[in-house]
């Protein structure tokens with residue numbers, strides 16, 4: 566099964582590595598200027614932004630990290646923040662009325678075929694939403710993972726109104742994230758039989774160590790083809806697609822890509838460990854960042870810190886754990902990239918304005934929360950741009 570997976574990835578990756586664009590968005594309505602009722606370039610504030618046809622413009626985007634607790638964060642924000650309007654599924658045939666992941670900016674074909682109106686149709690009319698203080702939200706954690714494509718599309722979509730957007734990111738120890746991603750993937754395959762029968766999926770369930778080893782091997786092969794080293798900041802861009810599970814933890818380059826388009830004062834970071842350690846504080850920080858208030862705690866209401874959406878919790882598949890050896894190998898693989906992340910967060914342009922909580926100021930970040938164990942090597946910004 567691993568081979569089936571890998572060959573699919575390779576086909577995609579070859580297209581990406583050869584520099585060919587898989588999709589052509591020219592002429593798509595996705596790229597036409599967005600018409601907003603208010604003057605362009607309004608500063609960050611706490612009033613609803615309405616499109617010219619009277620819809621709430623999504624302005625709060627939880628862009629990552631996939632498998633870092635974004636479902637809990639989204640749920641807590643819905644339950645505890647004032648004026649927080651989730652996306653509503655108005656697509657014909659949609660079964661649910663609430664959507665966490667709209668998946669627009671990461672789906673080139675969807676953007677090209679369905680266009681901007683499809684995206685905006687997920688948000689309520691301003692009249693219905695109330696007079697002010699309403700934030701449309703799109704919580705699609707894949708956006709950060711696919712930063713090289715998404716950031717530019719998103720910036721083009723918001724265009725002159727880019728200052729209305731706030732981006733939230735939860736970081737997680739990349740090795741832990743890798744394991745969570747793997748278990749999620751196995752669970753999805755077993756549940757849906759995606760691409761092959763459930764029986765055959767069960768018989769061929771990949772083992773997490775084998776998968777990790779294979780991912781590392783494939784990336785190393787790619788590094789050879791590309792003539793770069795394992796510590797290169799270009800690894801994400803040049804070899805990321807060859808091993809999506811590994812790519813997900815290369816946070817520095819994902820953030821750098823977004824920072825090319827979005828000012829850091831519109832971005833807020835937290836870590837899953839910090840969020841779980843003190844969820845109430847994290848939520849207060851999110852409220853502060855968005856300029857909104859916390860809803861008065863209703864009786865029985867509680868933050869969602871205990872929520873787990875693992876494969877095991879749904880009883881579908883047993884969650885696999887990495888062996889200490891593979892866990893250490895992944896830690897070593899990620900270490901230079903995490904050092905780049907910490908260096909990025911300490912650069913004056915970023916640390917001076919990015920809302921990083923609860924490790925504010927940025928220098929107070931606990932390296933262990935993002936997977937760095939042991940003494941820190943001197944931080945370097947080299948090659949980050």
Ligand SMILES: Nc1ncnc2c1ncn2[C@@H]1O[C@H](COP(=O)(O)OS(=O)(=O)O)[C@@H](OP(=O)(O)O)[C@H]1O
Pocket residue numbers: 630631632633634635636637706741744745746748749841869870871872873874875876
């Ligand atoms: N409150 C809280 N406390 C501890 N752990 C939590 C919490 N909320 C989410 N999680 C863990 O986060 C993982 C799921 O992350 P996401 O919700 O971002 O997944 S997804 O990308 O939306 O599929 C998944 O991690 P794993 O259990 O390691 O798979 C969840 O268990």
